[in-house]
Amino acid sequence: MLDISIDNISKTWRAPDGREVVALQGVSFDVPSGGFCCIVGPSGSGKSTLFDVIAGLETPDHGRILVGGEVVERPGADRGVVFQGRSLFPWRTVQGNVEFGLAAQGRRKTERRHISQSFIDLVGLSGFEAALPSTLSGGMYQRAAVARSLATSPDVLLMDEPFGALDAQSREMMQSELVRIWQTQGTTILFITHSVQEAVFLADKIIVMSPRPGRVSAQIDVTLPRTRDRTGADFGMVMKEVYAHLTTPASA
Amino acid sequence: MHRFLAGPGGAAIASKGDFNLTRHRASASVGWTRKLASRSFGMLQAATGIAILLVGWEIVTVLFRPLPVILPSPQDVFGRLVYLLSTSETWSNLGISLARVVAGFLLGTGSGISVAVLLTRHPFLDRSLRSVLVALRFVIPFAWVPIAAYWFGLSETGKVFITWYASFFVIAFQVRAGIEAVPDLYVRVAQTFGMSRRRTLWQVILPAAWPKIIVGMRLGLSFAWVAILAAEMVNANSGIGYFINYSGQFLATDDVMAGMIMIGVLGFVTDQALSLFGRLVLPGKDAPR
Numbered sequence: 120m121l122d123i124s125i126d127n128i129s130k131t132w133r134a135p136d137g138r139e140v141v142a143l144q145g146v147s148f149d150v151p152s153g154g155f156c157c158i159v160g161p162s163g164s165g166k167s168t169l170f171d172v173i174a175g176l177e178t179p180d181h182g183r184i185l186v187g188g189e190v191v192e193r194p195g196a197d198r199g200v201v202f203q204g205r206s207l208f209p210w211r212t213v214q215g216n217v218e219f220g221l222a223a224q225g226r227r228k229t230e231r232r233h234i235s236q237s238f239i240d241l242v243g244l245s246g247f248e249a250a251l252p253s254t255l256s257g258g259m260y261q262r263a264a265v266a267r268s269l270a271t272s273p274d275v276l277l278m279d280e281p282f283g284a285l286d287a288q289s290r291e292m293m294q295s296e297l298v299r300i301w302q303t304q305g306t307t308i309l310f311i312t313h314s315v316q317e318a319v320f321l322a323d324k325i326i327v328m329s330p331r332p333g334r335v336s337a338q339i340d341v342t343l344p345r346t347r348d349r350t351g352a353d354f355g356m357v358m359k360e361v362y363a364h365l366t367t368p369a370s371a
Numbered sequence: 372m373h374r375f376l377a378g379p380g381g382a383a384i385a386s387k388g389d390f391n392l393t394r395h396r397a398s399a400s401v402g403w404t405r406k407l408a409s410r411s412f413g414m415l416q417a418a419t420g421i422a423i424l425l426v427g428w429e430i431v432t433v434l435f436r437p438l439p440v441i442l443p444s445p446q447d448v449f450g451r452l453v454y455l456l457s458t459s460e461t462w463s464n465l466g467i468s469l470a471r472v473v474a475g476f477l478l479g480t481g482s483g484i485s486v487a488v489l490l491t492r493h494p495f496l497d498r499s500l501r502s503v504l505v506a507l508r509f510v511i512p513f514a515w516v517p518i519a520a521y522w523f524g525l526s527e528t529g530k531v532f533i534t535w536y537a538s539f540f541v542i543a544f545q546v547r548a549g550i551e552a553v554p555d556l557y558v559r560v561a562q563t564f565g566m567s568r569r570r571t572l573w574q575v576i577l578p579a580a581w582p583k584i585i586v587g588m589r590l591g592l593s594f595a596w597v598a599i600l601a602a603e604m605v606n607a608n609s610g611i612g613y614f615i616n617y618s619g620q621f622l623a624t625d626d627v628m629a630g631m632i633m634i635g636v637l638g639f640v641t642d643q644a645l646s647l648f649g650r651l652v653l654p655g656k657d658a659p660r
Contacts, residue, residue: 174563193565200563206556210578210653220564222574271564 121187121197121274121307123150123173128182130168141332142168143179148326148338150309152187155301157310157318158326159361165333166311170279173309174200186275196224199273199306201264203280207252213239213263214248220271238266241300258289265297269304278310282317291349294320298345315365319357320347327364337364443625452629461614465633468599468610471527472641475534476595480588482535483542488572490543491550504540512537512598520606530602530610537598538591545587549580578653585649589642596638 130143142165150156160166171177173184175194184191186198194200199220207216217235226234239248242262252260261281268276282290294317301308312318318325319341327337341357348354425445431437432444439447455461486504490497512533523529553576561571577584603612611630618626 176559176562194563196565198563200560202556202560204556205554206560208557208560208575208578210581219560219574223561223564223566223570 122152122154123156123275123307123309124185125149125169125173126183126185128169128172128179128184130165130172130177130179132168143172144332144334146182146328146333146335148335150307150324153305153307154323155298155308155310155321156324156326157312157322158328159312159315159318159365160328160333161313161330161365163330163333164328165330166328167279168333169328170277170311174198174277196220196271197274199268199271199276201261201268201276201278201281203283205252205260206264207260207267209252212249212251213244213255213266216252216263217266217270219267224271235266235270238270239263241269241303242266243296256289257285258293261285261293262296265300269300269306273306275307275309278308280311280313283313290317291320295346297321302345315358315361316349319343319354319361320349325361327361329365337361339364440622440624443628447625448628448632451625452632455626455629455633461633464609464611464614465637468603468612468634469637469641471530471599471610472534472592472595474527475531475536475599476538476588476592478531478535479538479542479591479595483539483587483591484546484577484584486539486543487546487550490547504543508540508544512594513601516602516605519602525606525608530599530607533598533602534595537594541594542584542587542591545590546580546584549583549587550576552583553579581649581653585646588649589645592641592645593638596634596641600634 125146125148128143128146129141132140132142134140146165146169148156158166158169168177172179173186173191175191175198178192186195189197191198208219211219214232214235217238218231221231221234236248239245242265244259244262244266247255247259247263252263255263264281282293285293297308298321308321310318310321312321322341325337325339325341326335327339328334329336339357339360343351343353343357428442428445432442490500515533515536519529519532523532557575557579558571561575566574599610600612600615603610604616607613611634615627615630615634618624618630
């Protein structure tokens with residue numbers, strides 16, 4: 120399990136009309152090893168750009184990302200990624216999808232079967248090994264995506280609004296499941312979301328981002344005991360605190 | 372509201388999973404019988420189309436009594452068909468045409484897919500070759516028949532050149548469109564697993580483009596059939612196109628029509644075989660289009 124250190128990241132995009140859009144400006148924070156960190160922020164606060172930089176899919180203009188002390192330059196097996204949207208390969212079965220990363224690593228077939236089965240069981244998809252993604256419900260679909268990312272045993276799991284497309288009830292169920300999986304696997308998780316409630320339910324640490332330019336406006340440690348009660352008074356207090364930083368412009 | 376909490380959530384999920392599992396199995400068995408029913412219904416519909424055609428044809432010949440040269444009756448044509456199929460000459464003509472089509476089609480598939488991959492990977496090649504490829508696409512294979520005769524004479528190479536040419540362009544363009552339509556997200560997923568570009572092509576891009584590849588191959592195959600008939604009518608002394616042309620010169624319209632039926636059936640069978648091949652290789656009806 121590795122820690123993540125985001126060190127003074129800046130990234131500017133050039134729009135087609137030639138104007139420069141500052142997506143990220145001097146973004147710094149740390150996620151301790153085995154921690155669960157949520158990033159919340161409105162559209163335009165650079166969440167997705169930051170996600171791509173940490174995944175190694177984009178390079179920052181300034182600053183660096185350290186995962187376990189190593190500088191991130193490209194995608195790597197130390198970081199598993201769960202995307203928003205329909206990211207499973209529709210021509211592969213659930214098992215075929217979960218084995219994808221293992222095949223990329225050149226693991227043998229029997230080993231792939233064994234490992235993929237354990238992660239399919241972990242996310243509660245036993246019995247659906249042979250199902251094609253199109254036959255799965257939204258929640259089951261994202262379970263398979265989580266299993267695929269966990270199968271290569273990454274030290275860090277990066278999740279970009281993975282439950283954004285789910286109905287409210289499946290979403291809450293998936294949040295509980297993710298906490299359970301995190302507690303059993305001990306993986307460091309960095310989770311991007313629009314939802315304050317989701318962040319407060321999941322995270323040890325919430326990074327609140329503000330838009331134009333995208334920067335960190337607050338870092339909030341959540342010390343509520345697990346399992347968290349979404350209707351509890353203390354839960355509401357933390358939500359209130361997050362909202363306070365979401366609505367005020369960045370001061371630093 | 373304890374059902375929103377994580378602890379019991381695990382159990383709740385398991386039971387939901389079981390519920391979905393039973394529903395999934397049930398729908399799978401229902402789906403099988405329904406599939407069988409719809410398939411036999413589909414065959415019935417296809418048979419109805421053929422029956423309508425035959426009855427209409429019969430009515431026309433009975434009512435108007437055309438000369439057999441103008442329009443022979445179904446009975447005459449089927450009589451000739453049965454006779455022709457009993458001769459080794461017919462089978463050898465069919466075999467020769469089939470071999471020419473398949474050879475050109477396989478070459479067209481290999482080169483078409485390769486060129487499409489090259490064009491999508493190298494923007495410079497794409498920009499420089501696109502205009503030529505688009506222009507050549509409009510030059511029908513038939514226009515090449517005389518040139519193929521100068522280059523290759525009566526040899527098989529000339530026939531295969533024509534069927535290759537007929538299938539190559541449509542396959543290359545379909546595959547290119549298919550590759551361009553592959554969602555970027557799939558490639559990003561492969562990148563996050565550290566997959567190499569070459570491997571991503573084989574493991575992600577080509578499978579994702581497979582439905583379009585099969586469409587391109589089916590179109591290419593049909594174009595190859597059309598082209599070989601034209602080529603054999605002009606410049607050949609074997610093959611089913613040659614047979615049709617030869618029969619036409621002797622006013623044997625029943626033989627001409629028997630030849631047409633043979634081509635239709637053979638084209639249909641090869642098309643269906645290709646379609647089945649596509650589904651066997653990747654059973655993803657739901658793959659992106």
